[in-house]
Amino acid sequence: xxxxxxxxxxxxxxxxxxxxxxxxxxxxxxxxxxxxxxxxxxxxxxxxxxxxxxxxxxxxxxxxxxxxxxxxxxxxxxxxxxxxxxxxxxxxxxxxxxxxxxxxxxxxxxxxxxxxxxxxxxxxxxxxxxxxxxxxxxxxxxxxxxxxxxxxxxxxxxxxxxxxxxxxxxxxxxxxxxxxxxxxxxxxxxxxxxxxxxxxxxxxxxxxxxxxxxxxxxxxxxxxxxxxxxxxxxxxxxxxxxxxxxxxxxxxxxxxxxxxxxxxxxxxxxxxxxxxxxxxxxxxxxxxxxxxxxxxxxxxxxxxxxxxxxxxxxxxxxxxxxxxxxxxxxxxxxxxxxxxxxxxxxxxxxxxxxxxxxxxxxxxxxxxxxxxxxxxxxxxxxxxxxxxxxxxxxxxxxxxxxxxxxxxxxxxxxxxxxxxxxxxx
Numbered sequence: 146x147x148x149x150x151x152x153x154x155x156x157x158x159x160x161x162x163x164x165x166x167x168x169x170x171x172x173x174x175x176x177x178x179x180x181x182x183x184x185x186x187x188x189x190x191x192x193x194x195x196x197x198x199x200x201x202x203x204x205x206x207x208x209x210x211x212x213x214x215x216x217x218x219x220x221x222x223x224x225x226x227x228x229x230x231x232x233x234x235x236x237x238x239x240x241x242x243x244x245x246x247x248x249x250x251x252x253x254x255x256x257x258x259x260x261x262x263x264x265x266x267x268x269x270x271x272x273x274x275x276x277x278x279x280x281x282x283x284x285x286x287x288x289x290x291x292x293x294x295x296x297x298x299x300x301x302x303x304x305x306x307x308x309x310x311x312x313x314x315x316x317x318x319x320x321x322x323x324x325x326x327x328x329x330x331x332x333x334x335x336x337x338x339x340x341x342x343x344x345x346x347x348x349x350x351x352x353x354x355x356x357x358x359x360x361x362x363x364x365x366x367x368x369x370x371x372x373x374x375x376x377x378x379x380x381x382x383x384x385x386x387x388x389x390x391x392x393x394x395x396x397x398x399x400x401x402x403x404x405x406x407x408x409x410x411x412x413x414x415x416x417x418x419x420x421x422x423x424x425x426x427x428x429x430x431x432x433x434x435x436x437x438x439x440x441x442x443x444x445x446x447x448x449x450x451x452x453x454x455x456x457x458x459x460x461x462x463x464x465x466x467x468x469x470x471x472x473x474x475x476x477x478x479x480x481x482x483x484x485x486x487x488x489x490x491x492x493x494x495x496x497x498x499x500x501x502x503x504x505x506x507x508x509x510x511x512x513x514x515x516x517x518x519x520x521x522x523x524x525x526x527x528x529x530x531x532x533x534x535x536x537x538x539x540x541x542x543x544x545x546x547x548x549x550x551x552x553x554x555x556x557x558x559x560x561x562x563x564x565x566x567x568x569x570x
Contacts, residue, residue: 147255147256147257147258148257148258148259149174149175149176149257149258149259149260150172150173150174150175150259150260150261150471151167151172151174151175151176151259151260151261151262151263151467151468151471152175152176152178152243152245152257152259152261152262152263153167153175153176153177153178153262153263153265153464154178154231154234154245154262154263154264154265154266154412155177155178155179155186155264155265155266155267155444155446156177156178156179156181156184156185156186156225156227157179157184157185157186157187157188157211157265157267157444158185158186158188158210158211158214158444158453158456158457158460159186159265159267159443159444159445159446159456159457159459159460159463160177160179160186160263160265160444160460161177161184161185161211161214161215161217161218162214162456162457162458162460162461162464163263163265163441163443163460163461163463163464163467164177164218164221164223164225164464165214165217165218165221165223165461165464166460166461166462166463166464166465166468167263167464167465167467167468168221168223168464169221170464170465170468170469170472171468171472172467172468172471172472175223175224176224176225176226176257176259177218177223177224177225177226178225178226178229178231178245178247179225179226179227179228179229180228180229180230180231181227181228182227182228183227184211184214184215184218184225184227185207185208185211185212185214185215186211186267187207187267187290188207188208188210188211188453189207189208189211189298190207190290190293190294190297190298191206191207191208191293191297191318192206192207192208192297193206193207193318193321193322194206195345196209196210196453196454197209197210197213197453197454198454199452199454199455199458200453200454200457200458201213207453210453214457226247226249226251226252228249228250229247229248229249229251229252230247230248230249231245231246231247231412232246232247232248232254233245233246233412233415233416234246234262234264234412234413234415234416234440235415235416236416236417236437236438236439236440237258241260241438241439242258242259242260243258243259243260243261243262243416243439243440244256244257244258245257245258245259245262260439260470260471261439261440261441261467261470261471262439262440262441263441263442263443263460263463263464263467264412264413264418264427264435264440264441264442264443264446264447265442265443265444265446265460265463266408266409266410266412266413266446267408267409267444267445267446268406268407268408268409268445268446268449269406269407269409270288270289270290270291270315270402270403270404270405270406270407271288271402271404271405271406271407272288272402273286273288273402275404276310276402276404278310278364278365278366278367279365279366279367280366280367280368280376281367281368281369281370282367283367283369283370283371283372283373283374284371284372284373285303285304285369285372285373285397285398285399285400286367286373286399286400286402287303287399287400287401287402288401288402288403289309289311289313289315289316289318289319289401289402289403290315292319292323292399292401293315293318293319293322296319296322296323296326297322302326303323303326303328303399304323304328304373304397304398304399305327305328305329305398305399306328306329306331306396306397306398306399307320307323307328307329307330307331307397307398307399307400307401308330308331308332308333308334308364308376308378308395308397308399308400308401309330309332309333309334309400309401309402309403310333310334310363310364310400310401310402310403310404311333311334311335311336311341311402311403311404311405312333312335312340312341312342312347312358312403313341313342313403313404313405313406314342314343314346314403314451314542315403316333316342316401316402316403317333317340317342317343317346317347317350317351317403318346318350319401319403320333320350320351320354320356321349321350321351321353321354323399323401324354324356328399330354330356331357331395331397332356332357332358332359332378332395333351333356333357333358333359334359334362334363334364334378335358335359335360335361335362336361336362336363336381336385336404337360337361337385337541338360338361338516339360339515339516339540339541339542340358340360340540340542341405341541341542342542343451343542343543344540344542344543359378361380361381362378362379362380362381363378363379363381363385363387364376364377364378364400365377365378365379365387365392366392367400368394372398373397373398373399373400374396374397374398375394375395375396375397376394376395376397376400377392377393377394377395378392378393378395379391379392379393406445406449407425408424408425408426408445408446408447408448408449409445409446410425410426410427410446413426413427413435413442413446416437416440417436417437418435418436418437418440418442419435419436421492421496423486423491423492424447424448424449424492424494426442426446426447426448426494427442427446427447428496428497429441429442429447429494429495429496430481430495430496430497430498430499430502431495431497431498431499431502431503431504431507432462432463432466432469432470432499432502433447433459433462433463433466433495434466434470434475438470438475439467439470439475441463441466441467441470442463443456443459443460443462443463444456444459444460447459447494448492448494448510450544451542451543451544452544455510455544455546459508459510462504462508476499476501476502477499477501478501479499479500479501479502480499480500480501480557480558481497481498481499481500482497482498482500482526482554482557482559482560482561483496483497483560483561484496484497484498484509484560484561484563485560485561485562485563486511486563486564487562487563487564488564488565488566489513489514489515489517489520489539489564489565490511490512490513490514490563490564490565491511491512491513491514491541492511492512493509493510493511493563494509494510494511495509498554498561500554500557503551503554504551505550505551506548506549506550506551507548507549507550507551507554508546508547508548509524509546509547509549509563510544510545510546510547511544511545511547511563512541512543512544512545513539513540513541513545513565514541515541516538516539516540516541517536517538517539517565518537518538518539519536519537519538519567519568520535520536520539520565520566520567520568521533521534521535521536521565521566521567521568522534522536522539522545522547522563522564522565522566523562523563523564523565523566524547524549524561524562524563525561525562525564526557526558526559526560526561526562527557527558527559529557529559531549531553531554531561532547532549532553534547535568539565547563
């Protein structure tokens with residue numbers, strides 16, 4: 146069989162949530178494609194707790210969260226194929242069908258066809274090659290996620306003296322994990338003047354173990370020929386350039402890189418989907434549909450989330466909207482309004498809204514460009530203020546989720562602006 150109503154690419158938390166939602170919305174002829182040997186994606190190596198408080202109202206580890214969704218997939222009898230790599234997604238000329246080319250031991254190389262496709266491939270880490278760190282290339286330098294997999298799944302022992310570059314959540318969590326494995330974490334260096342991880346992870350993973358966080362610092366040199374011997378860390382100025390004379394040597398045998406996540410969007414670009422350069426994810430509308438009709442995007446391949454609960458919620462909406470598209474087609478009769486990120490807002494998801502397709506509750510998600518204290522989040526269309534929300538603090542590491550009721554959009558003709566405003570303006 147190679148024709149389906151819906152194909153979901155990715156069997157992590159986004160893909161599974163989208164599939165379960167589409168199935169409940171009336172789509173029986175669907176298929177999940179996953180390149181790994183198990184469902185669950187990155188959650189399978191995240192053995193720490195802190196997942197599921199929003200979705201399941203209980204604190205779970207990553208594998209437990211993944212297993213709950215995998216159980217739903219099996220209970221709903223949703224078919225999935227593992228160890229299956231998707232090579233390309235294309236819209237067929239003269240047809241609304243999408244061609245999905247796959248390779249696996251079961252199918253060989255084969256093209257599958259679907260009325261709709263949901264892109265849920267997740268994200269990957271930014272590697273050393275993208276960071277331009279000078280120095281040699283010795284053994285002992287890992288991305289934080291690779292180290293997490295080696296320690297938690299393979300049971301590997303990486304090193305005894307550790308430095309971490311970047312304060313992303315995976316790096317913070319690995320600082321604690323390496324400490325529990327018996328290693329000494331000398332420092333976490335962060336280029337920016339603020340952490341890129343959640344506050345709770347700074348407290349639970351660094352402060353509780355006495356691990357210093359060096360803000361406005363970066364690694365400027367790596368020493369060691371065959372094996373890592375140490376790194377030089379320097380302060381940086383307001384332009385993030387190293388300040389000469391501030392270099393300090395840290396002897397270490399392990400350097401972990403936690404310098405950001407990049408949506409896994411090669412398939413998206415190959416399909417002709419428009420990409421937002423601010424998120425490196427697809428540009429989507431209120432239904433999480435891309436510029437290619439019937440192709441939807443959700444989860445970390447759309448924009449990097451801070452909580453997997455938000456991934457699941459967003460992906461469930463993508464599944465429901467894909468089901469509506471399959472059963473009813475698209476309605477383009479409404480007024481299309483651009484959603485613009487302004488004054489302190491780095492991006493918004495969605496980037497545009499068709500008022501005819503709004504739900505009773507509508508999400509606008511975004512991240513800010515810096516640290517803002519005692520401000521208001523404002524959503525405005527022309528002279529009409531749709532929302533004003535006071536916030537004590539906003540930080541780039543935490544995604545903001547605004548929910549607007551459908552009636553807020555009644556009669557709007559001007560584009561929508563989302564911005565930060567000082568209290569009292």
